[in-house]
Amino acid sequence: MMLVSYVIGNHYLFEPPAEGSKEPALDLVFIRGQSWEFLPGYYRHLAPGRGNTVIERLRHIGNTSWVSIQEVRDSPTNELMIRGILQRINVSAIRRRPEPLPDWLKERYYYLTSSVSRPPTVQVFDEPTNVKCFRYSVVVAPSETDTNNHTFHASYLWYCMDCATVGARGGAYSVLRGNLAKFDLKMLEVLYQKESLEGDVLDIESWEDQGSPDILRFQVKKGNENITQLTMQFYLPTA
Known part of the structure; x- marks a missing residue:
């Protein structure tokens, strides 16, 4: 699923401007968090040779990161099998720190910036005390x-x-x-x-x-x- 998401993002959603443009491409992309829900249809329909449909949608563009959602559906029935939320960060390959997204990307998806609330992403949880590990x-x-x-x-x-x-x-x-x-x-x-x-x-x-x-x-x-x-x-x- 992550590989499919990577291919869709790189080849369709984040293709940089035309050759010769001075606008920078994304430097280095790290995954910050991912969340996946496996619905009962996943276990009913997943089988060799059975077709699936993968849909990737951008949902929010921030300053250094973006959030996308992904759905996997059973092609014959269109039943939802898996849904996921992924957050990726643009990182400087030299400084190894988050880097602002290029202006061309923010302009291309301007309708997904401040006007759209960010879907819930994975957050840190506290390690409990007095729990057997x-x-x-x-x-x-x-x-x-x-x-x-x-x-x-x-x-x-x-x-x-x-x-x-x-x-x-x-x-x-x-x-x-x-x-x-x-x-x-x-x-x-x-x-x-x-x-x-x-x-x-x-x-x-x-x-x-x-x-x-x-x-x-x-x-x-x-x-x-x-x-x-x-x-x-x-x-x-x-x-």
């Missing part, structure tokens, strides 16, 4: 990095899923126990806080959300630095 560690492998030599954004999803899988087998959670594959994923949220690189040792702390046993939260750390926060919610079997 399950801990899992990984070493970032070369195959888990991107072209910028950073840990690939999708790798954090796998790290946390591996953590949850091992934790569920070991009885770390009250309801999500045993084979985690028995539970369908309902919601996924990721907030990227800092970078990590090949060879870094990452410690993942996970815990069950207080009062909501269908929700697991994860804090990925590199030493004392917070690298990524992630939330997973699962569909619980009905009696």
Whole structure:
């Protein structure tokens, strides 16, 4: 889904002005956060050879970042299967700091700036006190990095899923126990806080959300630095 969104954004939504223009292109784009909801139709219709329709819409343009929404629908029925909200940031490749979006982009999408409220994006959550955490560690492998030599954004999803899988087998959670594959994923949220690189040792702390046993939260750390926060919610079997 992220790859499809990247292709749509780069080739259709953010194509820079015509060749010869002095207007700058986007320098370096980082994902700040992403949120995905997997509806029941996803599990009913997803199958090899069955067609899907992906729709990407820009919803808000800020000073250094923008927000888009994405929908995945089952082509034969048009039933909504997945919906997501993504926030990306324009970053200076030299300073590694957020950079204002170029004027041509703000002018092209002027109707999505101050006149449109920003959709809700992923926000930082507090780590609870006096809650038992399950801990899992990984070493970032070369195959888990991107072209910028950073840990690939999708790798954090796998790290946390591996953590949850091992934790569920070991009885770390009250309801999500045993084979985690028995539970369908309902919601996924990721907030990227800092970078990590090949060879870094990452410690993942996970815990069950207080009062909501269908929700697991994860804090990925590199030493004392917070690298990524992630939330997973699962569909619980009905009696």
